[in-house]
Amino acid sequence: MTDGTSGTIRLHVNGVTHERHVDHRRTLLDALREDLGHTGPKKGCDRGQCGACTVLLDGRRVVSCLTLAVAAEGAAVTTVEALAGDGEPAPLQRAFVRFDGFQCGFCTPGQLCSAAGMLAEHAAGWPSAVTADLSPDAPPPPLDAAEVRERMSGNLCRCGAYPSIVRAILDTAAGEGVAE
Amino acid sequence: MNTTFTEAVGVARPRVEGRDKVTGAALYAADVPVPELLFGAVVLATIARGRVREIDVAAVQDMPGVVGVIDHRNAPRLDPETQHFFGPDGGLLLLQDDAVPFAGRPVALVVARTPEQAEAAARALPVRYDEEPHDTAFDAAHPAGRPAMTLFDGPVDVGDVTAELAGAEVVVAERYRTPEEHCGAMEPHSATAWWEGERLQAIDSDQGPFAVARVLAALFRLEPARVRVRTEHVGGGFGSKGMCGPQLILAAMAATLFRRPVRVTLTRAQVFLATAMRPMTEQVVRIGATADGRLRAIDHAAAFEISPLSEYIEGCTELTKTLYAAPAIRTRLTAVPLDVLPPFSMRAPGAAPGSFALECAIDELAERLGLDPIELRLRNEPAVGPASGLPFSGRNLVACLREGARRFGWETRDHRPRRRREGRLLVGTGVAASSFSAGAFPSTASITAEPDGTYRVLVGATDLGTGARTALTAIAADALGTTVERIRLRISDSELGPAWGAGGSRGTTSWAWAITQAAAELRARARDPDRPVTVTADTTGSLAGLAALERHSFSAVFAEVTADPATGEVRVRRLLGMFAVGRVVNPLMARSQVIGGMIGGLSMALHEEGLRDPVSGRHVNADFAGYHIAAHADVPDVEAGFVDDHEPGIPLGIKGVGEIGNVGTAAAIANAVWHATGTRVRTLPIRLDRVLEDGVHERFMP
Structure with missing residues (x-):
């Protein structure tokens, strides 16, 4: 059913399909939070400037506040709630706890989704603005602190947990974050 | 102090709420589900000084989902004598008259059934002003300059x-x-208010629910016991949530006028324009x-x-x-x-x-x-x-x-x-x-020794991300001579009794003092194997004895x-x-x-x-x-x-x-x-x- 300002869409969120009638103006963030009860993604600015609403859309990180819900129809949405497999926090999440990669925790769902997306981008060989060798046949850049900082700069943290976040991500990437 | 140190204090431990925060389970003020919720969108003044000449409510009243508009003509009357930390505070007296004292002062609240409807109507609301000359040019030699008050840092x-x-x-x-400079906490200020019978209930992102509830009660001329303010997780404050904020005052007004739960969440721009700098x-x-x-x-x-x-x-x-x-x-x-x-x-x-x-x-x-x-x-x-x-x-x-x-x-x-x-x-x-x-400020804490060997520790603290929850759990464990696993701490609720807020670098010292004092009194009492034993401590007297x-x-x-x-x-x-x-x-x-x-x-x-x-x-x-x-x-x-x-x-x-x-x-x-x-x-x-x-x-x- 569709009228001038609203319509029914299907959203695939964390492996579950939901059918909802939404205002066409409704962002994916508001649909997740207000319609589907996924309050993990946070609204820090609603303008794509802080990254607290970051989710994965078909595995790629997006700011859900700048993504209309109707435009996410058909895509697989992954929020922070689904980063944990089988109810146990993922290595990245455990590393954030262990290294104290957050304080107030409000930016954390976005930092985590962004980090998961970023690690996949890096593994796929994507360069960043600080990557030294941008030639087409260059090997993937080593994932060091400078690369992580550059690639995570869309996610603001006012508590200043950045150094611990970087450490948690690097630790996870090195595969040492599995055991506790 | 004769506190027996076990190993909780001084040990590096991850936050007790860490798992909730990394799995998205931690609920902040705008996350708490409330049935029958309405949404309020704030309208801020766009002039730096003058008067509101006209607010054309009729222009938006019939827009989709709009429930109503509050401005200075229909807002509940607030008590102008309400005291804040530095004294009477005109900053709290929202929608009380047509005066515009700065650009960013709330002039109306539009309430609707969805956030989009409220925001659309708030943007469409025609507000006309009579502008007056303003002065925002700061200069140390400004002729209006006068000695600052001397509550602290006197000359x-x-x-x-x-x-x-x-x-x-x-x-x-x-x-x-x-x-x-702006505090810029990642969580925008959000409050949800509703009436439960004769009690005003609120979930609010703030740095001290007890003090905020007291101010809210004073503003609305309510007995303090008729106002309850809670806040489980707070997405940073850095000072900007130290006071009874506009989100809470406006949400309480809307709940009062429309008799429904109302959530008011400031936009990021409004956080900059209307909360402390x-x-x-x-x-x-x-x-x-x-x-x-x-x-x-x-x-x-x-x-x-x-x-x-x-x-x-x-x-x-x-x-x-x-x-x-x-x-x-x-x-x-x-x-x-x-x-x-x-x-x-x-x-x-x-x-x-x-x-x-x-x-x-x-x-x-x-x-x-x-x-x-x-x-x-x-x-x-x-x-x-x-x-x-x-x-x-x-x-x-x-x-x-x-x-x-x-x-x-x-x-x-x-x-x-x-x-x-x-x-x-x-x-x-x-x-x-x-x-x-x-230093420390007066606070209270209650501890109940349960027959099963656990302790319920209640203190009106709040955790903005400081780690207060984790620190106070460790402090209580040491003070009671037990382990952190046996401590059940409750914070973030005005009902837990008078307590200093999270501010002035005095949160942990103030709350820890109350907890250790209550623990000492509890340990001096005989344990009852069959019934809970509760002790409440107030540090007002102990603080007075602190050497200058x-x-x-x-x-x-x-x-x-x-x-x-x-x-x-x-x-x-x-x-x-x-x-x-x-x-x-x-x-x-x-x-x-x-x-x-x-x-x-x-x-x-x-x-x-x-x-x-x-x-x-x-x-x-x-x-x-x-x-x-x-x-x-x-x-x-x-x-x-x-x-x-x-x-x-x-x-x-x-x-x-x-x-x-x-x-x-x-x-x-x-x-x-x-x-x-x-x-x-x-x-x-x-x-x-x-x-x-x-x-x-x-x-x-x-």
Whole structure:
């Protein structure tokens, strides 16, 4: 059913399909939070400037506040709630706890989704603005602190947990974050 | 204290709510599901001074989903005598008349069934004004300037400053400026209010639900017992959530008028425009010294902007009374009323801008004396409070300076500027000392010993991300002689009894005091194997017995920066802080706190500047694109360490760690910029143009 300002869409969120009638103006963030009860993604600015609403859309990180819900129809949405497999926090999440990669925790769902997306981008060989060798046949850049900082700069943290976040991500990437 | 230390305090443990925060399960104010919820969208004044001539409610009343509009004509009447921290506060009296005292003052609330409908109607609401001339131009010599109130950081005048300065062999006299700065907590202020019978209920993001509930009750002329304010997780505050905020007042009004639960969440722009900022400051510091670097006089005059609506003190001169010995010390604070957003405490109020001025001036003195800036500080270490004459409860600044210098590698520094170059970059290092006052405020706590061996600990604390939940759990375990697993702590609810909020670096000390006192009373009682035994403690009396001493935490901050002479870009390459903050309750979280503070200081040094258009009087960069706060790429791997320290008289020997990290960092970075470039940037932030216009470009480009 569709009228001038609203319509029914299907959203695939964390492996579950939901059918909802939404205002066409409704962002994916508001649909997740207000319609589907996924309050993990946070609204820090609603303008794509802080990254607290970051989710994965078909595995790629997006700011859900700048993504209309109707435009996410058909895509697989992954929020922070689904980063944990089988109810146990993922290595990245455990590393954030262990290294104290957050304080107030409000930016954390976005930092985590962004980090998961970023690690996949890096593994796929994507360069960043600080990557030294941008030639087409260059090997993937080593994932060091400078690369992580550059690639995570869309996610603001006012508590200043950045150094611990970087450490948690690097630790996870090195595969040492599995055991506790 | 006869507290038996088990192993909880002093052990690095992850946050007790860590799992909730990394899985998205932690609920913040705007996350809590409430049935039958309506949404309120705030409309802010767009003029800096004048009156509301007309609000055309009829134009939006029939828009989809609109339930109603509240403005000064139909808003519930609030009690104008309501007291806030600094006294009666016109900033709280929203929608009471047609006056517009600053751009950003709420003038209406539109309530609708969905957030989109509320926002659409709020944007469409026609508001017409009668504008009056405004004055938002801050100047320390502004004719409206008058002495600031003296609730704390009152003026001192010890010795003969004029004579000492006249007799000094070297005098530094410089003017320093800091801009309007914004707390910028990641969680926008949000409140949900509803009536349950005769009780007003609210979920609100704030720094102290007990005090906020008291103010809300006073505003609405309700018995305190009829107002309950809760907040489980708070997405940062940094001062901006220290008061009863506009989101809560407006939500309570809407719940009252429409008899439905109403949620009011400020937009990011509204957080900038309508919640507390650090005021702009202008400070003149004059320091006189002998040729061998003994201070003879410090004269520190600071001015800051305020709003005529609310009293406030930006206590810029506190450190001037604490850090250095001098036979003559004079301080004064001037408040300049302007048509601006009422300022309020932002993380390390007073101390952050004040230390920028004082610690840059000390560095300038070291330069003129040709002395190591650390040596200059060591030569002027006071035996007692330089202005008060009171003994220090403990003073470990020297240990911070020496250990910090060792870890940073300070001893190899060439103290002359412009000596290091790496490729095209100039490299420099800088240091600053700092202090932040320590203490506690009256609080209560209740502990119930359950027959099963567990303890219910209730205290009206709140955890903004400080780690209070985790720290208080450990403190309670030690005080009760049990393990953290047996502690069931409840915080964040005004019903838990009177308690100081999370602020002034006094949250943990205040709450820990109440918990340890209750625990001691409980342990003195016989345990009942069949029934719960409850004890409630109030620390008001114990606090009155605290000896009058100079009580402060101390730190030394070291920075290494690079400056690009072609662009003026400054980047911080290293940042190290050594801290004396009393006994450290949880080294993992304390480290996070002080590092976070230093990053706040880095952000203050290089990035943050609220810009006001002089023609409209409006704040023009009210978002995270225009008002930059430090992002990942701006921040190096920050180091922090703690020296052995213990605060006598305060249970567990603790002091606060929430604000000291911010203090001193901006000065350390500014001093490093001078060391790299030879340019003294005395106005924050250290923008590219400020570095360039001072001539680095001409001097250093080949």
